[in-house]
Amino acid sequence: MRILVHLSDLHFGRVDYSVVEPLIEKVSELKPDVLVVSGDLTQRARSQQFKEAREFLDRLPKPQIIVPGNHDVPMHNAYARFFKGLNKYRRFITDDLEPFYSDAEIAVLGLNTARRFTIKYGRVNAEQIAAIRERLCAFDDDKVTKMIVTHHPFDLPEGGDESELVGRARLAMETIAMCGADVLLAGHLHVGHTGESSARYKIAGHSALVVSAGTATSTRGRGEPNSFNVLRIKHPFINVERLSWAAESNRFTPSSTEHFKHTPDGWTRVPDEMAAEITYSDEKTSVPPTDS
Ligand SMILES: [Fe+2]
Numbered sequence: 001m002r003i004l005v006h007l008s009d010l011h012f013g014r015v016d017y018s019v020v021e022p023l024i025e026k027v028s029e030l031k032p033d034v035l036v037v038s039g040d041l042t043q044r045a046r047s048q049q050f051k052e053a054r055e056f057l058d059r060l061p062k063p064q065i066i067v068p069g070n071h072d073v074p075m076h077n078a079y080a081r082f083f084k085g086l087n088k089y090r091r092f093i094t095d096d097l098e099p100f101y102s103d104a105e106i107a108v109l110g111l112n113t114a115r116r117f118t119i120k121y122g123r124v125n126a127e128q129i130a131a132i133r134e135r136l137c138a139f140d141d142d143k144v145t146k147m148i149v150t151h152h153p154f155d156l157p158e159g160g161d162e163s164e165l166v167g168r169a170r171l172a173m174e175t176i177a178m179c180g181a182d183v184l185l186a187g188h189l190h191v192g193h194t195g196e197s198s199a200r201y202k203i204a205g206h207s208a209l210v211v212s213a214g215t216a217t218s219t220r221g222r223g224e225p226n227s228f229n230v231l232r233i234k235h236p237f238i239n240v241e242r243l244s245w246a247a248e249s250n251r252f253t254p255s256s257t258e259h260f261k262h263t264p265d266g267w268t269r270v271p272d273e274m275a276a277e278i279t280y281s282d283e284k285t286s287v288p289p290t291d292s
């Protein structure tokens, strides 16, 4: 089994500091095999905000797969936007805009979808689609769960604004399907959500599990408390648990748990009554139960 913790939209500069220490504590306790941060680390791409984000990341488990979001490119200073772009992100967070992690059970590829020519929207380009092919296609579909991390999402909760979708998604989905990619992790919406890609992209024999994370630390919650996701992966199963901030107990507690299974048509939801039969833990890994 592998444990992946998925944080997003930290927005240092607009952070609720009361959630930061409990978040670090909870994530550390989960002992993830990999930590994902799907963009918007800062509110305005200022040095001080990146510095705070850097200090926060230094206190969290590694390895980390981090991608930038639209807020990590300077917004209001046109000169900085066009000529400096992600310079501060590269300086304080990471110079690697295509981070990759793999082991015997999972492969995780991060792609930068933030663009300096557009303030809010994002997209994938031809080189990134080639990177999906190079990095993920070779892994054995029956052994390795293949995941892609972007800031802008490939799918939306019901009623979502289609302009928030990552640009060139349909083109990328063809390669994603061809390489048997299983899970698409994203942020940007500030809303926790899971879905199946086949609802939007009709590709025979393929349906990726689409997972959006809410904002882990910012005050920009769009009606939801701060939250993050924990994925427990044991092929052919994945459990997506959302942990949400409970102000009354001052900690992150489980607010939803969903189980998915890989079938010949792709990833499909396991009904709750059958989920109890699934065992995720194995002898090598002891999983502390998330407290309620
Ligand atoms: Fe955001």
Ligand SMILES: [Fe+2]
Pocket: 040, 069, 070, 071, 151, 187, 188, 189
């Ligand atoms: Fe964003």
